Amino acid sequence: MSAQPQIVMQAKGLIKRYGQVTALDGADFELRAGEILAVIGDNGAGKSSLIKCLSGATIPDEGEIQLDGKVIHFKSPLDARHAGIETVYQDLAVAPAMTIAENLFLGRELRRSGLLGLLGFIDKKKMLEESISRMNDLKVGIRSMTQAVETLSGGQRQCVAVGRAAAFAQHVVIMDEPTAALGVKEGNMVLELIRRVRDKGLPVVLISHNMPHVFEVADRIHIARLGKRAAVVDPKKISMSDTVAVMTGAKSVSDLPEEALAH
Amino acid sequence: MSAQPQIVMQAKGLIKRYGQVTALDGADFELRAGEILAVIGDNGAGKSSLIKCLSGATIPDEGEIQLDGKVIHFKSPLDARHAGIETVYQDLAVAPAMTIAENLFLGRELRRSGLLGLLGFIDKKKMLEESISRMNDLKVGIRSMTQAVETLSGGQRQCVAVGRAAAFAQHVVIMDEPTAALGVKEGNMVLELIRRVRDKGLPVVLISHNMPHVFEVADRIHIARLGKRAAVVDPKKISMSDTVAVMTGAKSVSDLPEEALAH
Amino acid sequence: AETVIGLITKTESNPFFVKMKEGAEAAAKKGGAKLLSAAGKQDGDTAGQISAMENMVAAGAKTILITSSGDAIIPTIKKIQAQGVQVIALDSPVEGADALFATNNYKAGELIGAYAKAALKGKAPVIATMDLFPGHPVGAQRHNGFLAGYGLKTLDAKSNELAQPAEVVCMADSFGDAAKGQTGMENCLQKNDKINVVYAINEPAAAGAYKALKAAGKEKDVVILGVDGMCSNGVGNVEKGVIAATSMQYPLKMAAMGVAAGLQYAKDGKRQSGYTDTGVDLVASKPMAGVKSIDTKTARGQCWGD
Amino acid sequence: MNTLKAKLPPMGTLGPAIALVLACAFFSFQHENFLTLKNFSLILQQVMVVGTIAIGQTLIILTAGIDLSCGMVMALGSIVMTKFAADYGLSAPVAILCGIAATTLFGLLNGLLVTRVKLPPFIVTLGTLNIAFACTQLYSKAQTVTNIPDGMSLLGDTFDFGGARVAYGVVLMLALYVAMWVWLRDTAQGRHVYAVGNSPEATRLAGISTDKVLLGVYVLAGVFYGIASMLTVARTGAGDPNGGQTENLDAITAVVLGGTSLFGGRGIILGTLVGALIVGVFRNGLTLMGVSSVYQILVTGILVILAVATDQMSRKGGR
Amino acid sequence: MNTLKAKLPPMGTLGPAIALVLACAFFSFQHENFLTLKNFSLILQQVMVVGTIAIGQTLIILTAGIDLSCGMVMALGSIVMTKFAADYGLSAPVAILCGIAATTLFGLLNGLLVTRVKLPPFIVTLGTLNIAFACTQLYSKAQTVTNIPDGMSLLGDTFDFGGARVAYGVVLMLALYVAMWVWLRDTAQGRHVYAVGNSPEATRLAGISTDKVLLGVYVLAGVFYGIASMLTVARTGAGDPNGGQTENLDAITAVVLGGTSLFGGRGIILGTLVGALIVGVFRNGLTLMGVSSVYQILVTGILVILAVATDQMSRKGGR
């Protein structure tokens, strides 16, 4: 437990109930500086609920969240954004009738220079250019940036959400299944992007069901199970099948060799 | 070209334009009796547009569709349903405020027996029971079937859509990325389900970006590229990397060995 | 060119104005003039009336007959008069109009008020009023006139507010509509079942009040009064004893006089002026001493509507 | 976030019901005649017409539509049925059926314009509102029709029920509410009404003809407006061409007060009944209190907001 | 499926504009005075009040809300400004500012109830509609205020522009439309208005305070109602306590005719101007034709439906 990198974000005993359904049942969480932390788990294990608590999209019923060692109480996603946390939500959270460029820059539109900028005028040309370069980064062939997002294919839409988060994060990036709808090529581009973000020094939380992707990029793997954190494992020291076994409950954590656990 | 199984569904030269964007640019399609046909392609290649034409959800601008050798003109998804075609759409197409059971049976509610049934009364209890057994088939742990779909996790929602299509198909099942949001276990259950449907004798069209899944279940692979069909290959005779190369345009079809193509 | 006369009523749905329009149409046809008609969307729609005046002037009208929905139309009247248009107010007075052909609504109220007092024969009045709706001058004039006729504390004819002396135990808005008159009366009876006089803004509201009283078995003990002079709802209901008395007004006369003025103006450019009272008569089947009234037979000859 | 509402049907009406109870409690302290059987039977009679119109309005709002024409169509129906009886000497039942046929035709017209020409319901019914109004005025010459057969006012008559006088029309209205509640909750067609309002696209893709559902709803609403015509004729004993003018907004208000979402797909029809009662109780209670009419309007404005705020609170508490 | 509409901003107003042109062409054949500069300047003056109210209404509808109180708040504003001038001898500009302050306060009240108490805009504004009406009646004692300073009717005066007499108020209205069009299209705040209406959840998750946007929109709408008060006072030269009653529906009609979706997030404010003009042209043209007033209502009903149907067709053709 010594000489580990600093802990950027931490949560203890998060509980979130929806009516009779308990989505989070005392979940813990720990994200370290400069790492890619994968979060995996069965459907309904509470992964999305967990990261929604971390990003201010929902408020946990109980439990504590710390950012850089300080206890925080996000009341809305705005608070999280101000703290430099960017999130790609599983249901994408885009405004369907607005264009790709507008969605990319929603909430932090580029202003024109000079007086017009002070008056709140946006620089559409610059936003368009930036959008094109961001989407080119992801190698996704979108034909027109002034298309409304509702006209995009499923994968193209996902690229918009991912591109947005990667571009604006200052502190932490959270991605809920960013590659689910993506093709082979586009998926690899997103993994590449995630690595680039990490190399900039920002920690990334990656939720994914795609085990090859997870094992390719993750530094540590957080296994969620039944609203709790079952284990944190080290992908370099554990096999994919063991990981899946823990995730689905076929194997218990105590059956794992000690070195497979990440510290 | 001889002694092949019968062609169930066929499309020739489909064209679909949205404003300046051409989603389908003369696409062909062929589905044979009792096969699992995978459709793969980059994001925006026109896969969803293709199957929407086949399922009556959109009407192609040009081109011809045949079912069992007869030219058909679906005007709405209702026509396709009447012809026994069931579809899982990529954006899932569920009614968020309604319960799981109601969504599963939407449009073909189970009636009560006797007079009440004739009056259109639905058998809620039976629908609930059937829903539970269907969802158990997919091994997805949904806690309450009277939950509104909008309260489900992404993967759980997908299971609802998949379960519905598999249960009611009479003729053809089309699934647009049914495993995208699913965990390892749930994803495997869906593959299993697809095989079971095929074994019942129904042909299945499976759109997926998950190459291991595709190679695991597909009998033939239709590669879509830039709104056209680039090739149809035989997964038993071609490598995954060659397939991806054709799909992304890194390799042209003429570079493939003749036996890799499916006939 | 053909003489064009415009008629602008408050609304389209009040039989009083419909009758007025029919009268004007007939008179215009006889005089060889073209009649344009328009109405506000609802009572008080002065904006609609202003636009209608402007549009009619654009269509070549030289005389405009208008039943004012409110004083906000005055400046426009002045504006179009300056363009050589004669403006005649019908039914409701409005400042600035060249002439006014109207019944005095305050007086209409006074007549039935006086009748009610006589009919009660010295009994202490317990009054319910089924009024129009808040802020309407005609509603206020009839209501306050009624109280004046009864000799109760009231407001003058210029006020747009409703007076409520102690004798008035319940006031409800009827919107001049039978169903709401009925609802209002039902609620008033719940409040005070000693009510013995009901004033209603018009005859449909009176009929509604009667229905409520009858359901409560009190129709015999209460004097119901209305204003208008329609044939079935008014005179007919006086005959049937549904209402004790009503003040009859003469929309057809107003319309005919208005159109005549328009024809005159087209011919020799002479504008009408001043106030012509088109009269109001109290209709009652049981005349009361000291209150002048006409009987229902006479009234039948002058009533309007079916 | 309105998830509980959808999950627990009875909850949906609880909020409005609490507001109704609070309003009743308040008025009981203000006037001793308020909390009497007789008064309540009166209030029920007073809301029976708007309440019936609001059934049709609820159906349409559940499909994410809106019907601005409801009151005027109701007025047209009442004129048609009374004039048919008075002018052509038709018997009460036949004349009533003719009136209902007229309102149903208007429902059909609305439905066809919404489904075939794909026009927004707001515009369609704004148009038919004007058309129905003009037809009513032209056909009736703006005259009240009073000489109607006795049979037409039967439903306005009352019978004794445990000391209270209950109108037959009220019983009819309550029966319609229960029937539509069960229909919406327990039949396939009823569920499709919710589905169309909740997600037209998903409903269409599920192979349901959304146009058929919508057309059916508009026609059915027309039938309810016709029944409301019959009730208003029975209640007032006349066909009134000026009727229906305030009923448009009153009916929509009842629906929204009752917790149905204007965006469609969420709501319970019994809530509408509660909403209509809230409006009726306010009007009755304020008159009993002797609040003068301008102040009544002021107080109504405040109370409407308070009623829904109560609903909102109670729902939060329930979470 | 309304995708093109969102993609091609100018298209959105094209449909209503076609309907407007068709209507104008029709009336030109009916009466020689229709197609004159003078007549058009008249129509513009007639729509200037509703047109200005409709700017505020468009903003609110773009956020998926609705404002039923707009006309009544406008009437209150006109009473406040005229009475302040008449009773307290305030100068015209000061009195006008007081009136605008009153309408802005109502906008703030609406906005607070929508954002803080989370009530549906329909109910909130139904409540404030009644409250504003009662305040107007009580404060004015139901009397029209006529003795106003000359400065208050300045905006109703006209100047010569290429042979047509144009009212200053019309110029103000047109300038406001252009300004709001640019604001909505080219500023961050303007885009946020669309975003809130299109997907409140996505907007919230994007870190925008949807409450702030909504509150801003309601307050801004209040300011526009105040400007409309000023224009109606200038036009009529009086403060009318019965004003604003028909403006509610007229303003919403203009917005919807102009192609803005009642579900929020889609629409162009210039369409609203076209919508308001369509209403004005109908009224003017039908009167010129000498269509009698009941038939005017009938024809208006039919034309409203036809206008939107034209829009619909033109949009299909554009696909």
Ligand SMILES: Nc1ncnc2c1ncn2[C@@H]1O[C@H](COP(=O)(O)OP(=O)(O)OP(=O)(O)O)[C@@H](O)[C@H]1O
């Ligand atoms: N708003 C809600 N109301 C009720 N239940 C909810 C709500 N949101 C989530 N749940 C429930 O909480 C549980 C956890 O959901 P969550 O979305 O966190 O799962 P997940 O791990 O992200 O699953 P997936 O991999 O399928 O996305 C699920 O059972 C879900 O049904």
Ligand SMILES: Nc1ncnc2c1ncn2[C@@H]1O[C@H](COP(=O)(O)OP(=O)(O)OP(=O)(O)O)[C@@H](O)[C@H]1O
């Ligand atoms: N309604 C629409 N309007 C405009 N363009 C559209 C519309 N629907 C699809 N498109 C465009 O058509 C192209 C093909 O889309 P489609 O959804 O068929 O792709 P796909 O192969 O299913 O992609 P993915 O794998 O990302 O789901 C895309 O470029 C998309 O932007």
Ligand SMILES: [Mg+2]
């Ligand atoms: Mg999830």
Ligand SMILES: [Mg+2]
């Ligand atoms: Mg797709």
